[in-house]
Amino acid sequence: MTGGAAERVIVIGVGTEFRCDDGAGPAVIERLRGTVPADVELLASDGEPTRLMETWTDAAVAIVVDAVSGGGAAPGTLHRVVVPGEAAGRDGAPPPGRLAPTTTPASSHGLGLGAAIELSRALSRLPGQLILHGVQGEVFGYGQAFSSAVAAAIDDLTARVRADVLSVSAS
Amino acid sequence: MTHKRERTLATAGIARVEGEGSLYLRLTGEQVDEVRLNIYEPPRFFEAFLRGRSYREPPDITARICGICPVAYQTSAALAIEAACGARVEGPLADLRRLMYCGEWIASHSLHIYLLHAPDFLGYPGGVELARDQRAIVERGLRLRRAGNAIMETIGGRAIHPVNFRIGGFYSTPTQADLRQLADQLQAALDDALETVRWVAGFDFPELTVDHEMLALSQPGSYPIERGSLVSTDGRAFGAAEFEQQVIEEQVPHSTALHARLAGSEGTYLTGPLARYSLNSRWLPPRAAAAAAAAGLGEDCRNPFRSIIVRAVEVVCAIEEALRLIEAYRPPSLPNVDVTPKAATGHGVSEAPRGVLYQRYELDSAGTMVSARIVPPTSQNQAAIERDLRQLVQVRLDLTDEQLASECEQAIRSYDPCISCATHFLDLQVDRT
Numbered sequence: 079m080t081g082g083a084a085e086r087v088i089v090i091g092v093g094t095e096f097r098c099d100d101g102a103g104p105a106v107i108e109r110l111r112g113t114v115p116a117d118v119e120l121l122a123s124d125g126e127p128t129r130l131m132e133t134w135t136d137a138a139v140a141i142v143v144d145a146v147s148g149g150g151a152a153p154g155t156l157h158r159v160v161v162p163g164e165a166a167g168r169d170g171a172p173p174p175g176r177l178a179p180t181t182t183p184a185s186s187h188g189l190g191l192g193a194a195i196e197l198s199r200a201l202s203r204l205p206g207q208l209i210l211h212g213v214q215g216e217v218f219g220y221g222q223a224f225s226s227a228v229a230a231a232i233d234d235l236t237a238r239v240r241a242d243v244l245s246v247s248a249s
Numbered sequence: 250m251t252h253k254r255e256r257t258l259a260t261a262g263i264a265r266v267e268g269e270g271s272l273y274l275r276l277t278g279e280q281v282d283e284v285r286l287n288i289y290e291p292p293r294f295f296e297a298f299l300r301g302r303s304y305r306e307p308p309d310i311t312a313r314i315c316g317i318c319p320v321a322y323q324t325s326a327a328l329a330i331e332a333a334c335g336a337r338v339e340g341p342l343a344d345l346r347r348l349m350y351c352g353e354w355i356a357s358h359s360l361h362i363y364l365l366h367a368p369d370f371l372g373y374p375g376g377v378e379l380a381r382d383q384r385a386i387v388e389r390g391l392r393l394r395r396a397g398n399a400i401m402e403t404i405g406g407r408a409i410h411p412v413n414f415r416i417g418g419f420y421s422t423p424t425q426a427d428l429r430q431l432a433d434q435l436q437a438a439l440d441d442a443l444e445t446v447r448w449v450a451g452f453d454f455p456e457l458t459v460d461h462e463m464l465a466l467s468q469p470g471s472y473p474i475e476r477g478s479l480v481s482t483d484g485r486a487f488g489a490a491e492f493e494q495q496v497i498e499e500q501v502p503h504s505t506a507l508h509a510r511l512a513g514s515e516g517t518y519l520t521g522p523l524a525r526y527s528l529n530s531r532w533l534p535p536r537a538a539a540a541a542a543a544a545g546l547g548e549d550c551r552n553p554f555r556s557i558i559v560r561a562v563e564v565v566c567a568i569e570e571a572l573r574l575i576e577a578y579r580p581p582s583l584p585n586v587d588v589t590p591k592a593a594t595g596h597g598v599s600e601a602p603r604g605v606l607y608q609r610y611e612l613d614s615a616g617t618m619v620s621a622r623i624v625p626p627t628s629q630n631q632a633a634i635e636r637d638l639r640q641l642v643q644v645r646l647d648l649t650d651e652q653l654a655s656e657c658e659q660a661i662r663s664y665d666p667c668i669s670c671a672t673h674f675l676d677l678q679v680d681r682t
Binding site: 095096123132201220 | 298313381398
C-alpha cells in the first residue's frame with residue numbers, strides 16, 4: 079500500500095443475525111466499532127454478490143468476515159485466506175486458493191461470497207487486497223444464539239480481524 | 250427384485266444451511282412416483298419473534314427476512330398494521346412507496362435475469378462465466394441493478410434493509426431535487442431494460458405449459474405492485490382480509506413448509522411474474538406493453554422458462570412507472586400520517602418480485618402484537634413447482650441422473666424461489682427402482 083486518504087480500507091461482515099452462527103460476521107463488525115481507525119469502513123452485508131462487488135470495487139483493502147460450513151473442520155475453527163488478485167484465474171485455470179465453485183445455485187438467494195469473488199475477478203473489480211476471515215459454524219437454523227463453539231471463538235476472530243485492519247492501516 | 254439406489258447427484262453453490270435446499274425424485278420404471286422439493290423454510294421464527302413487540306417494529310424486523318426483497322416485506326407489514334389501525338396512507342406517500350418498490354423490482358429482476366437465468370439459455374454454467382465471455386452484457390445488467398438500488402437508497406436510506414420506511418409513511422421524505430437526480434440514470438436504464446427484453450426474447454425456450462390457477466394482485470388502471478386486491482385466472486376476487494379463507498395451507502410430511510391451495514380447489518396455484526402478467530398485461534404502461542408485444546408475449550404466459558421475458562418486461566414497467574412518479578412528485582406536507590393503535594386485526598398484501606406476499610397482525614389496544622402471520626410467495630408456489638417438476642421429469646426419464654439434475658435445476662431457477670435468508674445449494678437425490 080502507498081497510504082493516503084484515498085486508500086479505502088473496508089471490513090465487511092457477511093451474514094444474518096437471525097440464523098445463529100451465520101451472524102458471526104456482523105457480530106465481529108459490531109465488536110470492531112471504536113477499536114479501529116475512524117476512516118476504516120465497517121459494514122454488515124447479506125453477502126449478495128453484486129452488492130459485495132460494488133462495495134469493495136475501489137477499496138485498497140477489503141477484509142470479509144463470514145461464517146463457513148463444510149470442509150470438515152471442527153466448529154469454532156478460524157480460517158484466514160488471502161484471495162489471489164486480478165491476474166489469477168485467467169483462461170479458465172482455477173487460481174490457487176480458490177474458495178468456491180461457480181456453479182449456479184437454484185435461486186438468486188443462493189449466490190454467495192464465492193460468486194462475488196469470481197464475478198469481481200471476471201469484471202476486474204477485485205479490491206487491491208482481499209482477505210477472508212472465516213469461523214467454522216455449527217448451527218445455522220433460525221435463532222439469535224451462537225453455538226458454544228462459535229461463541230467461544232468470536233473474540234479471537236475479532237482480534238485477528240482487528241490485527242489485520244491495524245496492519246494494513248499502518249502500512 | 251429391482252435394486253434400489255439413492256445418491257446425491259448435484260450440488261450448486263455453497264451451503265451454509267445444510268439440509269434445506271434438496272430435491273428428491275423417486276422413479277419406478279417409467280413412472281415418477283414422488284417429487285419432494287425442500288427448498289424453503291417458512292418465516293415461523295419471525296412470526297414468533299414479532300409477538301409481544303410494538304406495532305411499529307414489523308417493517309424493520311420483517312425487512313430482515315430477505316435481503317433481496319426487503320421493501321416487499323416492509324410494505325405488506327405496513328399495509329396490514331395501517332389497516333388494523335384504520336389509517337390510510339395516500340397521495341405522495343403512497344406514490345413514494347410504489348416508487349421504492351419499483352426500485353426493488355428493478356434490482357431483484359435484473360439480478361435474476363443476468364446472473365441466474367440467462368446463463369441457462371446461453372450454455373454457461375453461471376453468471377460468472379457469462380461475465381468472462383460477454384462482459385458488456387453483464388455490465389448492462391449491473392447498471393440496471395444499480396438504478397434500482399439507487400431508488401431504494403434515495404427513498405429508503407439504503408438498499409439493504411431500508412431504514413427510512415415506517416408505519417404511516419416515512420421518517421423523512423425526499424425533495425423533488427433528490428428524486429430528479431435519479432431521472433437521468435433511469436432514462437439510461439430504460440434503454441438498457443428495452444435492450445434486455447430484445448435480448449432474452451431471442452433465447453430458445455423449452456416447451457412446458459403449466460395449467461395452474463394463477464393468483465395475483467389487481468390494481469385496475471395500473472400494473473399491480475405495492476397494493477391491490479386479489480384475483481385469479483379462475484375468476485376469484487377477494488381482498489387481503491379474506492386471504493386466509495381463500496388460501497388454505499396444509500402440512501405435508503416431507504417439508505417444513507406448508508403446501509398452499511385455493512379454497513374449493515384440489516389443484517395447485519401459482520403466484521409470481523407469470524401470474525401477474527397473465528392477469529394484468531393490459532395494464533402495462535406503453536413502453537412495457539410494446540416491448541412485450543415485440544417479444545412475442547401474448548395476453549398471458551404459461552411457460553415458466555419464458556418468465557425471463559416477463560421479468561424483463563416488468564423491469565421496463567417499473568422504470569416507466571418510476572419516471573412517471575418522479576415527474577409527478579410533490580413532497581407531502583408531513584412525512585407520515587398518524588397511526589394510533591387499536592385492538593384490531595389487519596391484513597396486507599403486495600406483489601413481491603416473486604409474487605403475492607401476505608401478512609396479518611393482531612394488535613391489542615396498546616399496540617402490542619398479539620399474533621403475526623406471514624405468507625411469502627415461495628411457500629405458496631412450492632406445490633406448483635413440485636407438480637411442474639413431475640411433469641418435466643415424466644417426459645425426460647431417458648436422461649441420465651446428471652442431465653435430469655441439470656434440467657430440474659433450470660426449471661427451479663425459472664421460479665427464482667426465495668431461499669430463506671441464507672445461501673443454500675440444491676441437493677438432488679434420485680431414487681430409481
